[in-house]
Amino acid sequence: MAQTISEKILSNHSVENLIAYSGDRIDVKPSTVLSNEMLPMISIAKFLQTGAKYVKSDIAENMLVILDHGGFGVTDKYIDIHELARRFTRDHNIKLMDTGAGISHVVFPELGYAQPGYLILGTDSHTVNHGAFNAYAQGIGASDLVELMIKGYTWLAVPDTNLIRVNGKLPANVYSKDLILTINGEKKMDWSTDKAIEWQGSTISDFSLEARMTISNMAVEQGAVAGIMPFDNKVENYINSTPMKNQSRPVFPDKDANYSEIFDFDASTLSPVVAIPHSPDNVKPVSELGSVELDQIFMGSCTNSRIEDLEIIARILKNNRVKVRTLIIPGSASVALEAVKRGYVEIFMQAGAIWSYSTCGACFGGTLGRVGPEMTALSTSNRNFIGRMGGDDTSKVYLGSPATAAQSAITGVITSSGVI
Amino acid sequence: MIELNINGKVMKFGDGINTDVIIPSKYLELRDPSIFSKHIMEPIRPGVFNDIAKLGMTVLVAGNDFGSGSSREQAPEALKQAGFDAVVAESFATIFYRNSINVGLPVMEIPGVAKFVEEGDHLSINFDTAEVRNITQSTSMSGKKTNSFLLDKLRIGGLIPELQEFVRRNK
Ligand code: SF4
Numbered sequence: 001m002a003q004t005i006s007e008k009i010l011s012n013h014s015v016e017n018l019i020a021y022s023g024d025r026i027d028v029k030p031s032t033v034l035s036n037e038m039l040p041m042i043s044i045a046k047f048l049q050t051g052a053k054y055v056k057s058d059i060a061e062n063m064l065v066i067l068d069h070g071g072f073g074v075t076d077k078y079i080d081i082h083e084l085a086r087r088f089t090r091d092h093n094i095k096l097m098d099t100g101a102g103i104s105h106v107v108f109p110e111l112g113y114a115q116p117g118y119l120i121l122g123t124d125s126h127t128v129n130h131g132a133f134n135a136y137a138q139g140i141g142a143s144d145l146v147e148l149m150i151k152g153y154t155w156l157a158v159p160d161t162n163l164i165r166v167n168g169k170l171p172a173n174v175y176s177k178d179l180i181l182t183i184n185g186e187k188k189m190d191w192s193t194d195k196a197i198e199w200q201g202s203t204i205s206d207f208s209l210e211a212r213m214t215i216s217n218m219a220v221e222q223g224a225v226a227g228i229m230p231f232d233n234k235v236e237n238y239i240n241s242t243p244m245k246n247q248s249r250p251v252f253p254d255k256d257a258n259y260s261e262i263f264d265f266d267a268s269t270l271s272p273v274v275a276i277p278h279s280p281d282n283v284k285p286v287s288e289l290g291s292v293e294l295d296q297i298f299m300g301s302c303t304n305s306r307i308e309d310l311e312i313i314a315r316i317l318k319n320n321r322v323k324v325r326t327l328i329i330p331g332s333a334s335v336a337l338e339a340v341k342r343g344y345v346e347i348f349m350q351a352g353a354i355w356s357y358s359t360c361g362a363c364f365g366g367t368l369g370r371v372g373p374e375m376t377a378l379s380t381s382n383r384n385f386i387g388r389m390g391g392d393d394t395s396k397v398y399l400g401s402p403a404t405a406a407q408s409a410i411t412g413v414i415t416s417s418g419v420i
Numbered sequence: 421m422i423e424l425n426i427n428g429k430v431m432k433f434g435d436g437i438n439t440d441v442i443i444p445s446k447y448l449e450l451r452d453p454s455i456f457s458k459h460i461m462e463p464i465r466p467g468v469f470n471d472i473a474k475l476g477m478t479v480l481v482a483g484n485d486f487g488s489g490s491s492r493e494q495a496p497e498a499l500k501q502a503g504f505d506a507v508v509a510e511s512f513a514t515i516f517y518r519n520s521i522n523v524g525l526p527v528m529e530i531p532g533v534a535k536f537v538e539e540g541d542h543l544s545i546n547f548d549t550a551e552v553r554n555i556t557q558s559t560s561m562s563g564k565k566t567n568s569f570l571l572d573k574l575r576i577g578g579l580i581p582e583l584q585e586f587v588r589r590n591k
Contacts, residue, residue: 037535041451042451042493050583050586052587070449075449081449125515139515143522143579144522146579146583151583151586189488190485190511191511193514194514223513223514225486361588364440364490365444365445365446368447370573386440386441386464387462
């Protein structure tokens, strides 16, 4: 029987070598595993509670823990949490990237942990990000990680798949962030609940891997368990530039694979958009917004903090001054280094923006850039739920592309790029 | 064996309640569920924690897409620690549903439940048959049956007790 990409990848990782179809529940062994502060905050204590002594070696070898949420020595509690992670990973031979290395979803692919055909499980809902590499990547809970560490496998429900085909050329000043916000706005937060998404079409092929990750990253904002993109030579080139090199097996859907819904989208109709408070599916064109005055702008997060994002921001901020408090957080230490080499950091600082070490930061109201009551912010991150960036239900967070954010930094009101 | 017949008074919430609302991220560093659970639902209904015990409202009823957002297992853990015996909703986000089973919090999808109950109604839920009775209004309806594989996990209190058993057997 014909299979979707998800059905193929999950079959390939079945512990019992089953050929799986949507609706099946199977035990699977992941190719790589991602974790963050969830490991020390929950999983370690639960691991010890089970009486287990060691982490299965094939999980330990393929696991990467990245301390991205808690910042660098910010609170006593996070200092303890991070130290616990260091000790546990050292004792169990698990690779750890310490605070400042970057955001897990930026660092993980940079190091080659996301490859075509891989089954990737991570204790973070934005693990779906790695679907951009033609992989099946799903977010799991901290107890699920304990199961993986003890047994070497866990169960997954093989999902139905929604196919989204995007064709057409993007208009000027429109980016992949505008595309995913628009589609999520149209389809809403639960359109793909319990389902995988497969992306196809010329617009997707035209995008760089960075731009593709922005889209697959937000698959979870329409409820999806995975968001998978096609394999092509751009994926291959990216993988070959990582320290792991190519170890993968591309997966293509069968011609008559069974999709639960097919959605065709014409990218040439897009315009710059923002998600308005308090939900990422509450989306409006910038041109219909009226004047939204900003108190703060945050450019960063696993959605938009890669070198291509910083390049767009630098192009717009060059020879300009920001009018509002503007925080720029690079996605990883290597993105930061590249930004220094290319002269972007000088541009940012001359424009009056604040440049930080790499961390999740303001995205989830963690370590820097929280907003307060009655404040309005524009962010390039993926969620604007009530209180997400701090504050309360009077704090407003808008989500937009790096271009919209940079342009708005200059004017102090939400402005789409290309307007000035 | 945990009881999979749940009786209790309803506390009702709307659609699209996400994990940042259920337990705001700033409290996660507290780590101890008995402490961070005091802050459940704070962004939309501060003080809920005290109401659960005071008003005896131990069944949470919600609308669509309950638990969307973050993968944080602390969300169902906080609801459980705060005193909810079960959560039923029109629909659930995938990771939240799985996490709830893992931490031993009974959850059931019941399309139409938002119209079926008012806050304060007395509800009786049988997880094995998926029968739901509204005792206050003398009505009944059925939810979606929870998969027996997941019910078994709930019965022993979630994933960690199951893993304890696994470790014991494989010593
Ligand atoms: S940047 Fe934001 S969405 Fe991404 S992993 Fe960090 S907190 Fe989560």
